[in-house]
Amino acid sequence: MQKTCPVDVICVCSADGDIRPLRLRMEDEAHQLLRIDIDEVVNSRKIQYVGIEAQIFLCRATVRNRPWLFELKYTIRSHSWCLLRRVY
Amino acid sequence: MAERVIFHVDANSAFLSWTAAYRIKVLGETEDLRQIPSVVAGDKESRHSIILAKSAPAKKYGIQTGEPLFQALEKCPELVVVPPDYGLYVEASRHFVQMLRQFSPVVEQYSIDEAWVDMSGTQRLWGTPRLAAEKMRERIWEELGFTVNIGISSNKLLAKMAGDFEKPNKVHTLFPEEVPIKMWPLPVRDLFLVGSATEAKLKRMGIYTIGQLAKCDLSLIRKRMGKHGETIWHFANGRNAAQVAPKPAENKGYGNSVTTARDVTSREEAHQVLLSLCETVAARMRKDSKCGSCVSVHLRTNAFQHASHQRMLSGATNLTQEIFNGAYRVFDELWDGCTPLRQLGVQMTRLSEKPYQQYDLFSQLSPVQYERKLRLDETVDSLRDRFGEDIIRRAKFAQEPGQHMTGGLDKARRTGVTKPIPKEFEDDNGQ
Numbered sequence: 001m002q003k004t005c006p007v008d009v010i011c012v013c014s015a016d017g018d019i020r021p022l023r024l025r026m027e028d029e030a031h032q033l034l035r036i037d038i039d040e041v042v043n044s045r046k047i048q049y050v051g052i053e054a055q056i057f058l059c060r061a062t063v064r065n066r067p068w069l070f071e072l073k074y075t076i077r078s079h080s081w082c083l084l085r086r087v088y
Numbered sequence: 089m090a091e092r093v094i095f096h097v098d099a100n101s102a103f104l105s106w107t108a109a110y111r112i113k114v115l116g117e118t119e120d121l122r123q124i125p126s127v128v129a130g131d132k133e134s135r136h137s138i139i140l141a142k143s144a145p146a147k148k149y150g151i152q153t154g155e156p157l158f159q160a161l162e163k164c165p166e167l168v169v170v171p172p173d174y175g176l177y178v179e180a181s182r183h184f185v186q187m188l189r190q191f192s193p194v195v196e197q198y199s200i201d202e203a204w205v206d207m208s209g210t211q212r213l214w215g216t217p218r219l220a221a222e223k224m225r226e227r228i229w230e231e232l233g234f235t236v237n238i239g240i241s242s243n244k245l246l247a248k249m250a251g252d253f254e255k256p257n258k259v260h261t262l263f264p265e266e267v268p269i270k271m272w273p274l275p276v277r278d279l280f281l282v283g284s285a286t287e288a289k290l291k292r293m294g295i296y297t298i299g300q301l302a303k304c305d306l307s308l309i310r311k312r313m314g315k316h317g318e319t320i321w322h323f324a325n326g327r328n329a330a331q332v333a334p335k336p337a338e339n340k341g342y343g344n345s346v347t348t349a350r351d352v353t354s355r356e357e358a359h360q361v362l363l364s365l366c367e368t369v370a371a372r373m374r375k376d377s378k379c380g381s382c383v384s385v386h387l388r389t390n391a392f393q394h395a396s397h398q399r400m401l402s403g404a405t406n407l408t409q410e411i412f413n414g415a416y417r418v419f420d421e422l423w424d425g426c427t428p429l430r431q432l433g434v435q436m437t438r439l440s441e442k443p444y445q446q447y448d449l450f451s452q453l454s455p456v457q458y459e460r461k462l463r464l465d466e467t468v469d470s471l472r473d474r475f476g477e478d479i480i481r482r483a484k485f486a487q488e489p490g491q492h493m494t495g496g497l498d499k500a501r502r503t504g505v506t507k508p509i510p511k512e513f514e515d516d517n518g519q
Contacts, residue, residue: 047113047114048113048233049110049114050106050109050110050176050179050180050184051179051182051183051184051186051231051232052179052180052183054114056114073114077179085115
């Protein structure tokens with residue numbers, strides 16, 4: 001099973017209620033903070049499972065000169081973000 | 089008074105269904121865990137990993153909830169094993185109860201995945217009990233995405249019995265007039281509160297079905313089995329006066345136990361484990377402003393023999409040190425010093441609540457010293473709350489690799505602490 005990883009996120013909450021992640025931060029195994037600027041939100045979808053509402057963002061970023069495509073999940077009730085998986 | 093209508097609502101293979109819903113909806117997986125032989129079980133490496141939930145196809149292999157994981161894998165080598173996600177289960181359970189409250193305000197949660205709902209007087213709102221139950225079942229499926237069994241009756245016991253009839257995704261009734269037909273032919277083990285020990289006793293008396301128990305002479309049952317016998321005799325006759333209680337009963341005790349990573353063979357090692365258990369028990373008591381005056385210790389040997397012992401303290405306390413002082417004395421009286429132990433537990437009972445605290449007349453600590461120690465413990469608690477439990481530990485654990493707080497929920501479940509970054513998120517160069 002894919003493991004998820006909770007992360008800190010800076011995001012924009014627009015006037016019409018949309019939410020868009022801009023930057024995320026997580027701790028790597030050496031306890032170093034890794035900051036990732038999101039270049040593009042490719043798409044997003046709202047989901048609901050066992051009563052939990054969440055939104056999933058497919059994002060593109062450049063990490064240490066390598067392109068990353070990954071999914072971020074935002075859980076609405078808990079206001080928490082996590083990295084769901086990395087596509088490449 | 090109009091007849092009461094009680095529903096017992098039980099989520100089918102709750103943990104597995106909730107994990108399956110997560111994997112399909114969030115991870116976009118196409119394979120539904122509910123359709124293949126699969127189980128939710130703890131860490132494979134841990135020696136106390138047991139099956140927490142199973143799918144219907146896994147049940148066909150004879151896999152049972154509660155059995156060790158290795159045993160289940162022997163029965164079905166291609167079994168899909170998924171780890172539990174307690175955060176998800178707590179959240180799902182919350183939504184489940186919230187949904188039930190939309191049907192009636194009187195809901196009593198019995199466990200994480202089952203609850204009683206008092207539906208008396210809602211007929212004009214939701215229709216007949218069966219109709220209301222069908223609506224409830226459908227809404228839970230449509231809005232929450234998992235199936236439930238609903239038992240309908242006029243008391244809690246019969247509703248629960250009805251809920252355990254054929255599964256999954258079914259509504260059953262078991263009103264008192266249906267008891268002789270639907271409940272009496274069942275084996276006595278199926279009755280609520282009849283476990284393996286009670287079943288063996290009843291079988292020795294020639295009682296194999298619930299009907300036989302119901303027709304048995306009460307005085308005989310009472311004589312052989314005491315008060316518990318009387319309770320199950322009333323149950324067998326479908327009688328239970330308990331109300332649906334929306335507020336949970338207060339804790340009668342606070343306890344934690346731990347199955348150690350390897351057998352404990354020395355007294356020092358056992359004292360370390362006891363201290364780490366006292367840390368978590370005392371912290372829970374302080375959080376609820378409760379003090380206890382009776383400490384009990386239980387242990388399980390490597391041959392799975394169980395023993396416990398308790399003693400009264402001379403006053404009520406919730407200081408880690410004082411509880412530990414009581415616990416290790418009880419332990420020393422209980423243990424022979426050589427039998428290897430695989431599980432240890434500490435429990436505090438005889439609770440009292442602040443502000444009525446009886447200070448210990450014979451304690452070495454004066455009330456002022458006690459208050460100081462309490463302030464120190466509370467400060468440690470708040471530090472651990474804010475910065476994680478490893479922020480501060482007793483010097484006794486400084487050199488020890490062992491955990492300084494054990495028991496109850498494991499660390500991830502207690503603290504919700506983040507997991508290490510999974511491999512796939514690590515940098516490609518391994519940096």
